[in-house]
Amino acid sequence: MKRIVSSLALAAALGMGTAGGTALAQSGGATLRNIQSAGAVKCGVSPSLAGFSQPDSAGTWTGIDVDLCRAVAAAIFNDPNKVRFSPLSAKDRFTALQSGEVDLLSRVTTWTLQRDTALGLNFAGVNYYDGQGFMVRKSLNVKTARELSGASVCVQTGTTTELNVADYFRTNGMRYEPVVFATADETLKAYESGRCDVFTTDASGVYSQRLSLAKPDDHLVLPDIISKEPLGPVVRHGDDQWFDIVKWTHFAMVTAEELGINRGNLDQMLQSTNPEIRRVLGVEGNGGEALGLTKDWVVRIVRHVGNYGESFDRNLGTGSRLGIARGLNGLWNAGGLQYAPPIR
Incomplete structure (x- = not known):
């Protein structure tokens, strides 16, 4: 009896029984x-x-x-x-x-x-x-994120980006100065105006935001990906x-x-x-x-x-x-x- 009840319950859960399947759906x-x-x-x-x-x-x-x-x-x-x-x-x-x-x-x-x-x-x-990336001015002559110790970093608050950048610098024993803004637009404008050395967000966002800069060719997206961003x-x-x-x-x-x-x-x-x-x-x-x-x-x-x-x-x-x-x-x-x- 116990075996029969279990089989019926399984059938209902899988939608095999008409009434059970309809109720679940x-x-x-x-x-x-x-x-x-x-x-x-x-x-x-x-x-x-x-x-x-x-x-x-x-x-x-x-x-x-x-x-x-x-x-x-x-x-x-x-x-x-x-x-x-x-x-x-x-x-x-x-x-x-x-x-x-x-x-x-x-x-x-x-x-x-x-x-x-x-x-x-x-x-x-x-x-x-996706994964988090960095953008810098080519004039800084920086090739990888490991060279960013002491840099000021423009980042949007309330995001995994803000947490990831803190983890990355701490893990690698590097110093940085976070420059935090409420919106993505404010963050990018601050970077473009020179208020910080680095702009960071999801790598796809970095490439997207780079296109909106007045002189996108003056900026470099670094090859480093520092996080998982599904x-x-x-x-x-x-x-x-x-x-x-x-x-x-x-x-x-x-x-x-x-x-x-x-x-x-x-x-x-x-x-x-x-x-x-x-x-x-x-x-x-x-x-x-x-x-x-x-x-x-x-x-x-x-x-x-x-x-x-x-x-x-x-x-x-x-x-x-x-x-x-x-x-x-x-x-x-x-x-x-x-x-x-x-x-x-």
């Missing part, structure tokens, strides 16, 4: 219902960081973090424009998410133990693997369905790239006889319904936003001004870390 859901009622996803982003989130002169937001928000909107509404973007400072971003001011934080935010637990948040994946989307604790939707939206974009599904060949791929492609695109199975979405949720994402590689290339890679190599953000089968669980 429909747990939570308040966030999705509120979003559907409001007609838009409220998404917190960086105020202005090229390649990640930045408005143009017409107020249109672009960037890899923006694309994730648009992909979620596409999955829900079949419309990537049903997003209300809220530019948030590093200091205010978590409060905005915790209070419900935004539904989703997609704002170059590093996944850490403290943030994942004590702040009542869930990280829904890593859409950019950047990704964040939601509040307490609504597993919403957590799953955001998480699997990212995984869908990665999976689409892995299977060679893109905006250009999507209609052709819908005719594929490959069972995995048919399952991912909703031709077979009910993956979307398990999330509270339609069967064609991945089709919507790819049609309106593209796969992960397309988003990376146009915002950060070969199709952008930044020209950042895929590196760690390549697919797992191409030497990178981007890896998605199966959609089945």
